[in-house]
Amino acid sequence: MPESSPIGRSAAEQHDVGATAIARVLLDSPLPQLDRLFDYRIPPRLRALAVPGVRVTVPLRAAGRQASGYLIEVVDEQSFEGVLSELVDVVSAVPVLQPEVYRLIRRAADRAAGTASDLARLVIPTRQVRVEKAWLARRAAEQAAIEEAVSEDAATADAASEGPAAENPAPEGPAAENPAPEGPAAENPAPEGPAPEGPAAEGPAVTAPVVLGYDPAAIDALLDPAAPGPRRRVALTAIPEPAPVPDPDAPSGRRWMPAAARTLAELAAATLARGRSAIVSVPDYRDLENVAAALKVLVPADGVARVDAGQSNPDRYRGFLRALEPRPVIVLGMRTAVAAPAHDLGLIALWDDGDGLHVEPHAPGVHTRDLALLRQEDSGAALVLASHARTTDVQRLVEVGYVGELAPTPARRRRITPTAQLTSADGPAARARIPSTAWRTVAAALDEGPVLVQVARPGYAPRLACADCGETARCTACQGPIAQKRQGATPACQWCGALAVEWRCSRCEGERWRTVGSGSGRTADELGRAFPGARIIVADGEAGVQHVPAGRTLVVATRGAEPVAEGGYRAVLLLDGERMLARESLRVVEDCVRWWCTAAALAAPDAPVMLVGVGGAVASALAMGQPERIAAEELADRRLLRFPPAVRVAAMVGEPEQVARASAEVAALEGVDVLGPVELDEDRVRAIVRFDYARGAEVAETLKVALIRSATAKPRRVDGRPPRRRVPGLRVRFDDHEPFDDPAPGRPAASPARAADAPPSGRMGG
DNA sequence: AGCACGCCGACT
DNA sequence: GTCGGCGTGCTC
Numbered sequence: 001m002p003e004s005s006p007i008g009r010s011a012a013e014q015h016d017v018g019a020t021a022i023a024r025v026l027l028d029s030p031l032p033q034l035d036r037l038f039d040y041r042i043p044p045r046l047r048a049l050a051v052p053g054v055r056v057t058v059p060l061r062a063a064g065r066q067a068s069g070y071l072i073e074v075v076d077e078q079s080f081e082g083v084l085s086e087l088v089d090v091v092s093a094v095p096v097l098q099p100e101v102y103r104l105i106r107r108a109a110d111r112a113a114g115t116a117s118d119l120a121r122l123v124i125p126t127r128q129v130r131v132e133k134a135w136l137a138r139r140a141a142e143q144a145a146i147e148e149a150v151s152e153d154a155a156t157a158d159a160a161s162e163g164p165a166a167e168n169p170a171p172e173g174p175a176a177e178n179p180a181p182e183g184p185a186a187e188n189p190a191p192e193g194p195a196p197e198g199p200a201a202e203g204p205a206v207t208a209p210v211v212l213g214y215d216p217a218a219i220d221a222l223l224d225p226a227a228p229g230p231r232r233r234v235a236l237t238a239i240p241e242p243a244p245v246p247d248p249d250a251p252s253g254r255r256w257m258p259a260a261a262r263t264l265a266e267l268a269a270a271t272l273a274r275g276r277s278a279i280v281s282v283p284d285y286r287d288l289e290n291v292a293a294a295l296k297v298l299v300p301a302d303g304v305a306r307v308d309a310g311q312s313n314p315d316r317y318r319g320f321l322r323a324l325e326p327r328p329v330i331v332l333g334m335r336t337a338v339a340a341p342a343h344d345l346g347l348i349a350l351w352d353d354g355d356g357l358h359v360e361p362h363a364p365g366v367h368t369r370d371l372a373l374l375r376q377e378d379s380g381a382a383l384v385l386a387s388h389a390r391t392t393d394v395q396r397l398v399e400v401g402y403v404g405e406l407a408p409t410p411a412r413r414r415r416i417t418p419t420a421q422l423t424s425a426d427g428p429a430a431r432a433r434i435p436s437t438a439w440r441t442v443a444a445a446l447d448e449g450p451v452l453v454q455v456a457r458p459g460y461a462p463r464l465a466c467a468d469c470g471e472t473a474r475c476t477a478c479q480g481p482i483a484q485k486r487q488g489a490t491p492a493c494q495w496c497g498a499l500a501v502e503w504r505c506s507r508c509e510g511e512r513w514r515t516v517g518s519g520s521g522r523t524a525d526e527l528g529r530a531f532p533g534a535r536i537i538v539a540d541g542e543a544g545v546q547h548v549p550a551g552r553t554l555v556v557a558t559r560g561a562e563p564v565a566e567g568g569y570r571a572v573l574l575l576d577g578e579r580m581l582a583r584e585s586l587r588v589v590e591d592c593v594r595w596w597c598t599a600a601a602l603a604a605p606d607a608p609v610m611l612v613g614v615g616g617a618v619a620s621a622l623a624m625g626q627p628e629r630i631a632a633e634e635l636a637d638r639r640l641l642r643f644p645p646a647v648r649v650a651a652m653v654g655e656p657e658q659v660a661r662a663s664a665e666v667a668a669l670e671g672v673d674v675l676g677p678v679e680l681d682e683d684r685v686r687a688i689v690r691f692d693y694a695r696g697a698e699v700a701e702t703l704k705v706a707l708i709r710s711a712t713a714k715p716r717r718v719d720g721r722p723p724r725r726r727v728p729g730l731r732v733r734f735d736d737h738e739p740f741d742d743p744a745p746g747r748p749a750a751s752p753a754r755a756a757d758a759p760p761s762g763r764m765g766g
Numbered sequence: 767a768g769c770a771c772g773c774c775g776a777c778t
Numbered sequence: 779g780t781c782g783g784c785g786t787g788c789t790c
Contacts, residue, residue: 022790024790025790027789027790029767031767031789033787033788033789034789037790038789038790039790040790041790058790059789059790060789060790061768061769061770061788061789061790062767062768062769062770062788062789065768067789078790079790080790082790083790084790085790712786712787712788713786
C-alpha cells in the first residue's frame with residue numbers, strides 16, 4: 001500500500017511516465033451492485049493528482065453519464081477485461097479516504113452486507129471548498145518552511161529526521177525555539193490557563209502523561225505495541241466517582257465530570273506524548289464536552305481534532321482535515337470518530353458502548369464498537385472499551401480471551417445497597433416510595449450536601465387509566481399512551497401530542513380518568529413534602545440542569561439526565577428500579593445496570609447509594625460492587641437461548657417472496673437458523689437470521705447477493721396490471737440492538753421525553 | 767438510476 | 779425482411 005499524505009506522492013512518481021497507470025475507484029453510489037472497485041485509465045494531465053484517497057469524477061454509462069467516487073489505489077494492470085474509460089477529473093488534492101480507512105469501511109460493509117460508499121458518506125464530512133483551500137495553503141507554506149530550514153542547515157538532525165515533529169512544526173508558537181523533539185506534546189506549550197493538578201508544570205506546561213487511578217504497569221503495557229493482545233485490548237471499568245478538572249471558564253475555576261471523561265483524556269494524552277495518535281469516541285455531546293475540557297489542560301489545542309456531527313459543516317471539515325495531517329493528533333468525536341483518519345494510530349478509546357447512541361441509525365447500521373474492533377485489528381493500536389457497567393458484548397470478548405480487563409483499585413469499587421420497597425407504612429416518605437432506612441440516609445446526607453434521586457420517567461403522571469374500569473387510557477386519534485405533564489395540566493398523547501380533552505375509555509366509555517404512577521415532577525412534589533426545607537431541582541431531559549448548588553438540595557433526575565454535582569452527591573437514591581426492569585426488551589437488565597451504575601458514579605467516593613425494590617442476583621452483584629458479574633450471567637442466559645450477543649443476528653425485511661427466498665438461502669448454511677417470518681404490514685414481512693460468529697462472512701455474502709437481486713429486479717406485473725411500484729425492496733440489518741422489537745411505523749420520532757413511552761413491542765422466538 | 771440490447775409479434 | 783414494444787441486465 002503506497003504511503004499517502006495530504007500532498008501525496010503522485011502517480012507519475014510511482015510509475016514510469018508512459019507506463020499505464022490504472023486508477024481503482026469506489027463509486028459514490030448506494031447501489032449494492034456497484035459496490036466494488038472500477039478501473040479507469042489515468043490521463044497524463046491527472047497523473048500528479050491521482051493519488052489514493054482523492055475524490056474523483058468518472059464516466060459511468062447510465063447514472064447520468066458521470067459519477068463521483070474515491071480513488072482507492074493506483075495499479076499497473078487493469079483487472080477488468082475490457083476497454084477502460086479515463087478519469088474525468090480529480091475533484092481535489094485532499095486524500096479524504098485513505099487506504100487504512102477504506103480497509104475499515106470495506107470490512108465493516110462486508111460484515112453487514114452493506115456498501116462501502118454508504119459508510120464513506122457517514123465517515124467523510126462534506127467538502128467545504130474555502131476550508132480546504134485555507135488548509136492546503138497552510139500546509140504548502142509549512143512544507144516550504146521545512147525545505148528552507150533543511151537547505152539552510154542540512155546538518156540539523158531535527159529537520160532531517162523522520163517523524164512527525166520534524167515533518168510538521170506547529171505554524172505558530174515557539175516550536176523553533178524549543179528543540180525538544182520528544183513528541184508533539186513537547187513542542188507546544190499548553191494553552192493559557194491554570195496548570196494541571198498534580199506535579200506542578202514548569203516552563204511550557206507539558207503534562208505528565210499519567211492515568212490516575214489505574215495500575216501504571218497495566219497502562220504501560222496497554223500503550224506498548226510489543227505487549228500481548230489482551231493487554232493491549234481492554235475492558236476498562238471506569239472509576240465510579242466525579243472528578244475535578246481545571247477550567248478557567250467555570251465559575252469556580254474547576255469543572256466536575258465523571259472521572260471516566262478525565263481517564264479517557266489522560267489515556268489519549270499519554271498516547272500523544274508517545275508520539276502517536278489517539279481516537280476517543282463518546283456517545284453524546286455532554287461526554288464530548290467533558291473530554292474536551294479535560295484535554296484542554298493536557299494537550300495544546302492544536303493537538304486535538306474534533307469531528308462531531310454537532311459542529312457546523314466547516315468546523316467539522318476543519319477537524320477532519322486536522323486529523324488527516326501526517327502528525328499525531330487526538331481525534332475526539334462521537335460514532336464516526338473511530339473511522340476518522342489519524343496518523344500512526346496508537347489508541348482507540350470507546351466510552352460506554354452500551355449506550356444506544358453508539359448504534360449508527362444510517363445504513364448499514366454498524367455499531368461503533370464493531371468499527372473500533374476492526375480498526376484495532378487492522379492498525380494494531382491499543383483498544384480501550386471503557387464503561388461503568390460492562391455490556392454482554394464486551395463480556396463475550398473478555399470470556400473468549402480477546403480483550404483483557406482493567407479495573408481501578410478495589411477500594412474504588414462502588415457498592416450499591418439494595419433496599420426493600422416498603423409495603424404498608426404511610427406518611428410522606430411512603431407516598432414518595434421511599435423506604436424508611438433510605439429516608440433516614442437521605443435526611444442525614446442532605447445536611448452535608450446535594451442528594452440525587454433517579455426516577456424512570458419525566459412528567460407528572462406517566463400513565464392515566466379509566467377511573468371506572470382501570471383500562472389504560474389511550475389516545476382516541478392514534479392509540480398512543482396518555483400522560484400528564486404537570487399537576488392539573490390537560491393530559492396529552494405521548495405519540496401525536498393531541499390533548500385528551502374529550503377523552504372516553506375505549507372499553508367502558510367512561511369519561512373520568514385517574515393518574516397511575518409517578519414521573520419526575522410528581523416525585524419531586526412528594527419528596528418536597530417528605531424532606532421539608534430541602535431545595536428540589538428537577539432534571540428530566542426537557543429541563544437540562546448544568547449546575548447543582550451546594551447545601552440541602554435534592555436533585556430529581558430521569559435516567560441519563562443526571563447533572564454532576566461538585567465533589568459528588570452525598571447520597572444517591574435509585575427509585576424506579578422495578579419499573580425500569582419491567583420493560584420488555586432483550587437488554588433490559590444490561591440497560592438498567594448501566595443507568596444505575598452511571599448515576600451511582602456521580603456520588604462522592606464514600607457516599608451511600610441505594611437501589612429500591614430490586615432483589616435477586618442483580619442486586620447482590622451490585623451490592624458487592626461487581627456489575628461485571630451481571631454481564632456474565634446475562635451472557636450465559638443468552639447462550640442458552642441462542643440470543644445475541646451469544647450469536648449474531650440479521651433482520652431481513654421486505655416482500656414475502658424476497659424474504660422467503662433469502663431465508664432459504666441462508667438457512668442452507670451450517671450454523672444458521674431463521675426465525676419467522678412475521679407480518680409487519682400489508683406487504684412486508686420480517687425474518688431474523690441467527691448465526692454463529694464463524695458463519696458471519698458467508699451469511700453476509702449470501703444476503704448481499706439477495707440485496708443485489710432485489711435492487712436489480714424489475715417490477716413484475718401482477719395479474720397483467722400496470723407496472724406495480726417497487727418500493728419496498730429487501731432490507732437487511734445486522735446485529736440490531738433490539739432485533740426482536742417492532743419498528744412500529746407511523747410513530748413520531750422518539751424524543752428523550754418520549755423514549756420511555758415507546759409503543760408496545762413484542763419479543764418473538766423465545 | 768438510465769440506457770442499450772435482444773426477443774418476439776405485426777407490419778410494408 | 780424490418781420496425782418497434784418492452785423486459786432484462788449492466789455500468790470500468
